[in-house]
Amino acid sequence: MKDALQSIEISIGAIVVATGFDPYQPRQGEYGFGELQEVVTLPQLIRHLGLMKAGEPLKWNGHAVRDVALIHCVGSREIEGVDEPHEDGQVNNYCSRVCCTATLHAAEELRQRFPTLNIYDLYQDIRTYGRGHEEHYRGALEGGVRFVRYHGEERPQVISAPTGDTHPVLIHVKDSLTYNEELEIPVDLVVLAVGMEPRQIDALVKMLKVSRGNDSRAHAGAFEGTEARSTRNLQDAARHAQNDSRHRGGNRVAR
Amino acid sequence: MNRVDPTFVNELKEYGAVGIEKCFNCGNCTAICPLASDEYNFPRGVIRRVQIGDRETMKTQLDPWLCYYCGDCSATCPKGAEPGETMMAARRWLTAQYDWMGLSRKLYTSTAWAIGALIVGALMVLGLAWLLHGDLVTSQVQLNTFAPVEMIHVADLILAGVLAFFLLSNLFRMFMFTFREGKQWKLPPFAVFVTEAWQLVYHTLTQQRFSKCEGRRRWISHMILVFGYGSMFVLIVVFLTWFQTDNLYPLYHPQRLIGYLAALAIIYGAGDALVSRIQKKHQMHHFSHLSDWLFPILLILLSVSGLMISAFRYMGLPLATYYTYVIHLVIMMTLYICIGPMGKWAHLLYRPFAVYFQIVKEKAAQQSEVTAGAMASAD
Numbered sequence A: 001m002k003d004a005l006q007s008i009e010i011s012i013g014a015i016v017v018a019t020g021f022d023p024y025q026p027r028q029g030e031y032g033f034g035e036l037q038e039v040v041t042l043p044q045l046i047r048h049l050g051l052m053k054a055g056e057p058l059k060w061n062g063h064a065v066r067d068v069a070l071i072h073c074v075g076s077r078e079i080e081g082v083d084e085p086h087e088d089g090q091v092n093n094y095c096s097r098v099c100c101t102a103t104l105h106a107a108e109e110l111r112q113r114f115p116t117l118n119i120y121d122l123y124q125d126i127r128t129y130g131r132g133h134e135e136h137y138r139g140a141l142e143g144g145v146r147f148v149r150y151h152g153e154e155r156p157q158v159i160s161a162p163t164g165d166t167h168p169v170l171i172h173v174k175d176s177l178t179y180n181e182e183l184e185i186p187v188d189l190v191v192l193a194v195g196m197e198p199r200q201i202d203a204l205v206k207m208l209k210v211s212r213g214n215d216s217r218a219h220a221g222a223f224e225g226t227e228a229r230s231t232r233n234l235q236d237a238a239r240h241a242q243n244d245s246r247h248r249g250g251n252r253v254a255r
Numbered sequence B: 001m002n003r004v005d006p007t008f009v010n011e012l013k014e015y016g017a018v019g020i021e022k023c024f025n026c027g028n029c030t031a032i033c034p035l036a037s038d039e040y041n042f043p044r045g046v047i048r049r050v051q052i053g054d055r056e057t058m059k060t061q062l063d064p065w066l067c068y069y070c071g072d073c074s075a076t077c078p079k080g081a082e083p084g085e086t087m088m089a090a091r092r093w094l095t096a097q098y099d100w101m102g103l104s105r106k107l108y109t110s111t112a113w114a115i116g117a118l119i120v121g122a123l124m125v126l127g128l129a130w131l132l133h134g135d136l137v138t139s140q141v142q143l144n145t146f147a148p149v150e151m152i153h154v155a156d157l158i159l160a161g162v163l164a165f166f167l168l169s170n171l172f173r174m175f176m177f178t179f180r181e182g183k184q185w186k187l188p189p190f191a192v193f194v195t196e197a198w199q200l201v202y203h204t205l206t207q208q209r210f211s212k213c214e215g216r217r218r219w220i221s222h223m224i225l226v227f228g229y230g231s232m233f234v235l236i237v238v239f240l241t242w243f244q245t246d247n248l249y250p251l252y253h254p255q256r257l258i259g260y261l262a263a264l265a266i267i268y269g270a271g272d273a274l275v276s277r278i279q280k281k282h283q284m285h286h287f288s289h290l291s292d293w294l295f296p297i298l299l300i301l302l303s304v305s306g307l308m309i310s311a312f313r314y315m316g317l318p319l320a321t322y323y324t325y326v327i328h329l330v331i332m333m334t335l336y337i338c339i340g341p342m343g344k345w346a347h348l349l350y351r352p353f354a355v356y357f358q359i360v361k362e363k364a365a366q367q368s369e370v371t372a373g374a375m376a377s378a379d
């Protein structure tokens, strides 16, 4: 009896809609993902780092990692007509807002745990939203992480290195910090900073009668928490709910 | 395509660079630099080459020589990346690239080598002096008996020849790096080298670009040093038989007057540099490499010992004159071995030549544009 579904009625003044997100899953072959063993996503790397013992050297596939590249905006800030559309026929044109900080945080951790590792960070813009997040940028920079800046129109190419090369993977990228010259970066591991994708929200949309944006996210109508209207980190989501409630004369939502 | 090489940053640090990694390429430094231009957009451009490890392009660059370390960039940099110091380190690094013997790299990056070279230079002179010196006449000062001027003159000429050989061969490598792309020569027409040759003389004598950099005080004291040093160099290499004499002249005699003035000019110029290095008042003196200390110190010691020889001679102290003379030669030798054609001294050639090469390149580019334009309109 206890486990049976029950309907209960509660009366409330507001609904906070937090739909959550899924990390973007790169396509087969996107930046070599699924084709080259040395290409992983940021969540994969973070899990790997979490499982490693302190003082253990960084290895991938049994090979020592000497050089690693982190690529920002994978599955985010895509451009219509440049990037291939996804199943729903759209490109993810939004900025996922958390991956810059997450990537720089990972870069900092890599730097601290593996002092001799060469770390490259391939970014478009550094968008460290949130209080104190820019500190990770500073930490990574001063820790000697090399930044390379690409443009969305010409994303970096990840290719398998020819036999005899010192490294298994090469990245070719036009670097706007070096007068748009093309650079070749030899690496042992490529980490894709994948963005967030909204969850399936069809039922929710119907139930709450909220409109839907063309990026398949819910639009105004209720308070939205993380990921309902746009990608947000915790700070943003709390502040947003607070502002919305004030705006509508509702109760103040505690942070 | 350039392959990134992460080791270059650390290599340049051995030459004294600091804070390269802090640079996030905002470009404020280049915007504020009074000497940078569209074509030569240092210091950020240079820093970026270092960050990505582009040694090949770095080797061909004249940019570091076009900077006179006014320090505006370092003062402006929002990250404290010390761009001016990277330019300084780049000059040392370039000097080491031009030096085909590889000695420069050792002298710049290893204190042990630098001190070793000082000792070798000193021992060489002491050994030669011990073997070759003449009688020590004690009844009166007879310097030309102790160290016959003809012999010293020959030694000077040999030394000058050796210096010139190394300096010119290094200069040729600079020329090669500047006017070659890969294995191909990209030489501007010879005529442009000739028509612009006056610029070389002009820039050597006036260091007009230096005067564009911040207040003129440093430029003036540097000019005084250059003219003092230049006149002394000519006196010793060309007119030694006139300059080194046992005759006693009155104070206003040109032999004494020119000598004293030149020595004082060197002491003033080098002393000024030394004092501000000690006080770290100026941005450019916040960081000092061993060679930055040795150069002014040895120059001052050289001039002071030179003045002392003269003083002892006029006071009639034979032994003091002879010993000071040997010490004077020791200092001279260590100066040239340690910071000569492989070191900081060589900038007296590289700087004006860099300006000259830059002008030649620009003029040649203008000419070819004009020709291309003329050809296009003829079509």
Ligand code: SF4
Pocket: A072, A073, A074, A076, A077, A094, A095, A096, A097, A098, A099, A100, A101, A124, A125, A126, A127, A193, A195
């Ligand atoms: S947060 Fe940074 S990495 Fe993520 S999508 Fe935005 S710009 Fe790209």
Ligand code: SF4
Pocket: B022, B023, B024, B025, B026, B027, B028, B029, B030, B044, B047, B076, B077, B078, B079, B080, B081, B082, B083
């Ligand atoms: S050196 Fe400083 S001012 Fe120059 S680009 Fe780098 S961070 Fe900016």
Ligand code: SF4
Pocket: B029, B032, B033, B034, B035, B036, B042, B043, B066, B067, B068, B069, B070, B071, B072, B073, B074, B083, B084, B087, B213
């Ligand atoms: S020190 Fe002065 S001249 Fe040299 S790069 Fe900086 S601003 Fe330019």
